[in-house]
Amino acid sequence: MTTVVFIGAVGRSGTTLLERTLATAGDTVALGEMVHIWNRSVRDDERCGCGAAFSECPFWVAVGARAFGGWDTIDLAALADDRRAVDRNRYIVWLLAPRIAPRAFREAHARLVTVLDALYTAIGDIAVDGHPEVRVVVDSSKHPSYLFLIRSLPAHDVRLLHVVRDPRGVSHSWARRVARPETGEPMEQLGTMRACARWTSHNLLFQLAGMVGVRRRRLAYEHFIEDPASLGRAVDRLVERPAATLAITGADIALGTDHTVSGNPVRFASGVTTVRADDSWRRDMSRRRKIVVSALTTPLRQLYAR
Numbered sequence: 001m002t003t004v005v006f007i008g009a010v011g012r013s014g015t016t017l018l019e020r021t022l023a024t025a026g027d028t029v030a031l032g033e034m035v036h037i038w039n040r041s042v043r044d045d046e047r048c049g050c051g052a053a054f055s056e057c058p059f060w061v062a063v064g065a066r067a068f069g070g071w072d073t074i075d076l077a078a079l080a081d082d083r084r085a086v087d088r089n090r091y092i093v094w095l096l097a098p099r100i101a102p103r104a105f106r107e108a109h110a111r112l113v114t115v116l117d118a119l120y121t122a123i124g125d126i127a128v129d130g131h132p133e134v135r136v137v138v139d140s141s142k143h144p145s146y147l148f149l150i151r152s153l154p155a156h157d158v159r160l161l162h163v164v165r166d167p168r169g170v171s172h173s174w175a176r177r178v179a180r181p182e183t184g185e186p187m188e189q190l191g192t193m194r195a196c197a198r199w200t201s202h203n204l205l206f207q208l209a210g211m212v213g214v215r216r217r218r219l220a221y222e223h224f225i226e227d228p229a230s231l232g233r234a235v236d237r238l239v240e241r242p243a244a245t246l247a248i249t250g251a252d253i254a255l256g257t258d259h260t261v262s263g264n265p266v267r268f269a270s271g272v273t274t275v276r277a278d279d280s281w282r283r284d285m286s287r288r289r290k291i292v293v294s295a296l297t298t299p300l301r302q303l304y305a306r
Contacts, residue, residue, distance in 0.1 A: 002124035002156050003239055006147050007140040008206040009163035010199045011188075012173035014221050014278070016264035018163060019140040021231055023258050025246050028136045029127045032260030032267060035087070035141035037119075038079055041261045042071050046183070049260035049267040059126060059259040067122035079115065082108040087145050089205065095148040096212060109149075117153045124156075136239055140263060144205035151214055159238050160214050162206045164304045165221035167297040168290055171195040172281035180265075192289055196296040203300060220304065225277045228253065251275045 005022070007015045016032075023030035032049060040046045041054040048057040055061070055071075064071035085108040086095070094101035098109050120137070127134045141147070151158045174190040190198065210216035217238040224231050232246030251274050260267040281290075294301070 002120060003136045004120060004150065004156050004158045005136055005138045005161055005235060005239065006150070006158055007138065007142060007161050007163055008144065008147055008202075008209070009142050009165070009221075010170050010202045011142060012170050013142075013163050013165040014224070015140045015142060015163055016260075016266050017273075017275070018161075018219075018221075018224060018231055019138050019260070019263070020255050020258060020266065020269070020273075021228065021246070021248070021253050022136075022138050022235060024248075024253060024256065025136075025232070026131075027133045027241070028138060029123075029134055030138045030140075030258040030260055031123065032139075032258075033141045033262035034139045035143050035146045036262040038074075038076060038083070042074065043076055046262075047268075049258045049263075051257075051268065054261065057259060060261075062126045062129075063119070063122045066125055067118045074115075079112075082112050086112055087143075087149055089143075089145045089201070092145055092148050092205065092208075095145065095152070098152075109152075112149065113152055113154075116150060117155055120150070120153060120156050135241075136235075140260075142202075144202055144209070147206075147209055147214070151209075158214065160206060160209055160216040161235060161238060162203075162210070162216055162218040163221055163224075164203060164218060166281075167196060167199045167301055168285060168293045169221075169279065169281045170199050171289070171293045172285045173278070192292055193296070196293055199297060200300055203304075218304070222277075225275055228275050 007019060009015050019030045022028050045053050045055050048054050048060060050057055068074055085105060091105065094105050098106050123137055127137060147160060171192055174195040177189065178187045179185065180187055215238060217234045219231065219234045228251060229246065229248045232248060252272050253275060254272050255270050257270055258267065
């Protein structure tokens with residue numbers, strides 16, 4: 001059984017760097033934001049983190065062949081319909097208890113589980129080929145409903161690394177205009193109210209996941225920045241493996257090449273990367289906006305500050 005460490009967070013919380021850091025351990029493979037694999041990778045053939053087009057990446061070609069006999073056998077239109085019918089935060093109640101859901105939901109859910117179980121099984125098999133020490137794959141999809149979907153995969157042990165960043169930093173980052181490196185198109189932007197609503201709702205849903213039985217460890221983004229080794233300690237406890245799996249002794253992290261399918265531009269970086277605080281919100285964010293974000297995210301923000 002493959003252990004999947006799902007990184008749950010609000011977007012703009014530094015999860016791509018955390019995932020890449022985890023992949024420096026010899027027993028861990030980073031996948032990127034798997035929730036986007038069908039559109040951005042299979043359909044649009046965007047670049048893998050290794051630099052090759054998805055259709056030319058040896059890792060993903062092998063995964064597609066093992067899971068489905070080739071990616072071209074997938075009916076992407078039908079799969080998209082099933083995803084729209086199931087993978088939404090408003091359907092989490094049904095994801096928790098499919099038996100009470102309408103028949104159409106149950107059927108779409110069953111089809112998705114079959115496809116995703118085959119996909120993650122093939123990923124585990126290909127990752128282990130020639131590397132028997134691999135025992136953990138990391139999915140940085142972040143979306144709550146996707147976590148609740150894949151937790152029902154029968155052949156996988158899904159555990160949650162819940163990453164929390166200060167909502168003022170998150171809100172400031174969402175307001176920036178950032179281009180996706182694959183297409184040059186701007187990433188999604190959010191205003192203050194929507195950023196706060198997303199920060200609150202996503203974090204509460206990840207709290208819920210822990211309450212319904214998903215193994216969970218919480219890690220503050222700011223704690224990782226201050227002490228990168230804290231990431232290794234959190235995941236070691238989460239997956240119950242020996243301590244000191246990550247050889248991190250300071251702020252410099254030697255990134256390798258990972259076959260990530262989506263994420264922040266840092267997924268293409270390799271070589272030594274220095275972990276630095278992205279705290280521009282402290283000087284660039286207006287005082288009024290800081291007050292609004294602080295007010296809207298209390299008391300959850302105070303809970304996470306403990």
